[in-house]
Amino acid sequence: MAHILSGKEVAAALDAATRERTLALAAKGITPTLLIIRVGENPGDLSYERGATRRCEAVGIRCLKTVLPEDAEQDDLLQVIREANADASVHGVLLFRPLPRHMNQALIENALAPAKDVDCMTDLSLAGVFTGKKLGFPPCTPQACMEILDHFGIDCTGKRAVVIGRSLVVGKPAAMMLLKKNATVTVCHTRTKDLAERAREADILIAAAGRAGIVGEGCFREGQIVLDVGINVNEEGKLCGDVDFAAAEPVAEAITPVPGGVGAVTTSVLARHVVEAAENA
Numbered sequence: 001m002a003h004i005l006s007g008k009e010v011a012a013a014l015d016a017a018t019r020e021r022t023l024a025l026a027a028k029g030i031t032p033t034l035l036i037i038r039v040g041e042n043p044g045d046l047s048y049e050r051g052a053t054r055r056c057e058a059v060g061i062r063c064l065k066t067v068l069p070e071d072a073e074q075d076d077l078l079q080v081i082r083e084a085n086a087d088a089s090v091h092g093v094l095l096f097r098p099l100p101r102h103m104n105q106a107l108i109e110n111a112l113a114p115a116k117d118v119d120c121m122t123d124l125s126l127a128g129v130f131t132g133k134k135l136g137f138p139p140c141t142p143q144a145c146m147e148i149l150d151h152f153g154i155d156c157t158g159k160r161a162v163v164i165g166r167s168l169v170v171g172k173p174a175a176m177m178l179l180k181k182n183a184t185v186t187v188c189h190t191r192t193k194d195l196a197e198r199a200r201e202a203d204i205l206i207a208a209a210g211r212a213g214i215v216g217e218g219c220f221r222e223g224q225i226v227l228d229v230g231i232n233v234n235e236e237g238k239l240c241g242d243v244d245f246a247a248a249e250p251v252a253e254a255i256t257p258v259p260g261g262v263g264a265v266t267t268s269v270l271a272r273h274v275v276e277a278a279e280n281a
């Protein structure tokens with residue numbers, strides 16, 4: 001029976017520390033402020049927006065929102081970002097992606113001032129993750145995975161880590177972060193052969209494919225730590241991860257649940273980044 005790595009527990013610890021920092025800022029008359037920019041009404045974005053707003057406000061961060069219609073002009077969005085860059089009362093900006101197809105996503109991502117890039121959308125912030133230099137903030141979700149490993153005292157040194165997924169938002173930065181923690185890292189993707197065999201080799205397995213239950217029977221072994229990043233909806237309409245929990249739980253050493261796992265920690269990492277951006281400003 002796997003030990004359940006509760007994201008809620010990790011989030012509570014992170015939030016307590018962040019709250020201390022917002023109080024210290026408040027004493028100086030500073031209210032850390034996050035601007036959330038959303039284009040359209042994607043249900044996944046709306047759900048994340050609600051969770052992030054609740055979490056940020058609970059630790060003393062002010063949340064502002066700018067919502068543009070799905071068919072907004074690219075220049076309108078660029079203007080919102082430029083205004084946020086120039087507004088000293090805005091410390092962090094979260095922009096939901098992917099953007100509508102008629103927009104040049106790379107251009108828009110890099111229009112944001114790196115100092116306000118609290119979820120690693122600019123090339124400069126990403127370069128920091130890949131070079132190991134502190135150039136900006138790391139992406140919140142893979143950072144949340146690292147926070148979970150740290151909180152539960154899981155040492156990565158010399159361990160075999162396998163990441164399933166190679167997106168710039170989760171998979172690739174997660175692999176870099178695990179390397180920094182001295183793990184030996186394998187990255188799997190849609191063209192990987194023998195996914196189950198690769199997964200079974202892992203001491204630490206991070207699933208970030210966005211496919212309900214693809215990490216199933218045959219992917220697990222004793223002693224394994226399994227972090228499930230996936231957020232999917234199964235045939236019954238229920239939220240589920242990429243990991244078949246029922247198959248993993250009797251075998252693995254420890255596992256994050258969905259919901260209540262990595263996702264619960266992601267917004268706490270976001271809140272901490274906003275506060276750090278406010279401190280830096």
Ligand code: NAD
Nearest residue numbers: 141165166167170189190208209210229230231262263266
């Ligand atoms: P993405 O679609 O950009 O990338 C998915 C990656 O998984 C790709 O690199 C692809 O090669 C790989 N992949 C897809 N199917 C695969 C398969 N069958 N076998 C092996 N590899 C496969 O998605 P993303 O933005 O990286 O997000 C991944 C998942 O994480 C999604 O479910 C998303 O909802 C979730 N997510 C969770 C959080 C959180 O806070 N917990 C945050 C962001 C994303």
